[in-house]
């Protein structure tokens with residue numbers, strides 16, 4: 001794309017049979033594209049031969065330019081081509097440290113600023129504020145994931161959401177770029193994959209790196225995309241890694257974390273959701289004692305439709321929580337999956353599963369027989385933290401998109417941002433996002449400092465409360481952003497596409513993983529229990 005043109009030359013291409021326009025110094029030949037332009041042919045012809053940057057940005061997002069650049073751009077106006085990017089600084093490979101050690105010895109200096117610097121549009125450590133939680137490796141990872149998302153994912157999201165699909169190469173890349181192995185809440189499992197993350201030494205990997213990956217992929221503003229790539233993985237695999245037998249882990253985990261195979265978590269049933277202790281999918285030992293025979297149904301199972309493996313809660317004993325076990329079921333005879341049609345999170349493959357006389361080797365038991373409840377409960381903290389990270393970023397995306405649009409769109413003779421009622425909406429969004437984010441960082445820090453068992457007991461209540469805080473914040477921000485966008489936020493595709501999509505995704509976050517009502521109640525019940533042990537005086 002090194003060809004350059006003078007403005008006078010572009011000006012001669014203003015007819016239907018040779019139509020060029022300039023956007024941000026780039027020269028685009030839209031002669032053939034004009035007929036298929038969703039905004040119409042005439043509107044392009046009116047700016048033929050001219051600099052159309054202002055009207056272009058009025059009607060489109062950056063991802064449109066990125067997507068069409070390879071097809072339509074023919075060069076640059078003289079002197080306007082962007083300078084080649086400066087070579088990137090090498091990431092410092094510091095000696096391995098725990099988060100606690102890293103933070104206590106960290107110089108109290110802000111990291112370089114990153115992103116669009118819209119106030120509250122990114123977490124404050126992106127915007128020149130000091131934070132005890134992050135160092136250069138987190139910053140390098142943030143840049144690495146964002147570049148990948150902007151190039152490979154963002155321009156195609158509306159298409160994928162419509163088709164309820166994400167190309168399998170993207171999941172594969174999540175494996176080869178080392179993001180999948182880093183998202184298990186167990187550090188970086190180097191022994192199970194040859195792939196590592198380019199910008200972070202595996203020995204330095206901590207929960208805040210995990211946070212950065214999930215946060216940056218959630219900038220997609222698509223629950224369907226995020227759940228497609230990590231929805232089943234992030235909740236289905238950790239129980240296998242933590243409680244599975246060595247032989248099973250070595251046999252199946254490498255294929256999954258390298259992005260070749262898929263796994264999902266199947267707990268919810270048509271008649272048992274947050275009420276896990278009541279599940280009825282049954283697993284009976286065969287007479288030879290070598291197998292469990294599984295019969296039952298599972299519903300709303302993310303990624304189930306493509307899954308090779310199912311981490312399944314089954315009843316092996318009597319009623320209640322002490323009769324529940326967890327089995328790793330492999331796709332095969334007796335396993336049937338059907339995709340469900342839901343309000344949002346399109347592309348995440350929400351599935352109805354039936355197990356009919358499925359033979360499962362006893363070696364596939366995860367944890368101990370009838371002690372599956374512990375496996376499920378241990379998993380909940382990690383699952384809920386994933387949901388909290390995603391919702392907090394989704395709320396931020398709603399805010400960021402609304403703030404940008406409020407500067408473009410004029411009503412009653414002035415930009416929306418100059419109307420106090422719009423600033424009030426943005427302020428209420430920002431204060432909730434920042435509060436949620438700060439609580440989340442604090443909880444992650446506590447998780448890093450405690451062992452998993454202690455974290456499960458002591459933080460379960462707070463994490464439940466934070467999940468409700470994150471989903472209500474997300475719901476509020478999605479609502480307010482759609483109001484600011486007006487009709488454009490009610491329309492699929494185009495500038496309001498992220499907020500329109502997120503508005504439909506809200507319930508997909510507020511209900512599963514523990515509904516808001518159950519989370520709020522649990523936060524108080526569990527908090528009282530823990531503080532009784534700590535010596536609470538009432």
Ligand code: HEM
Nearest residue numbers: 028038039043047052055056059060061064068493494495
């Ligand atoms: C490189 C040149 C351009 C490309 C690739 C392009 C592409 C698109 C696409 C894909 C859409 C569908 C909506 C979306 O997904 O955002 C759209 C809509 C639209 N475009 Fe363009 N466009 C270009 C230039 C322009 C220019 C220069 C103008 C105005 C002078 C314009 C005005 C519009 C309008 C009014 C809409 C409809 C917006 C709506 O539905 O609210 N486009 N364009």
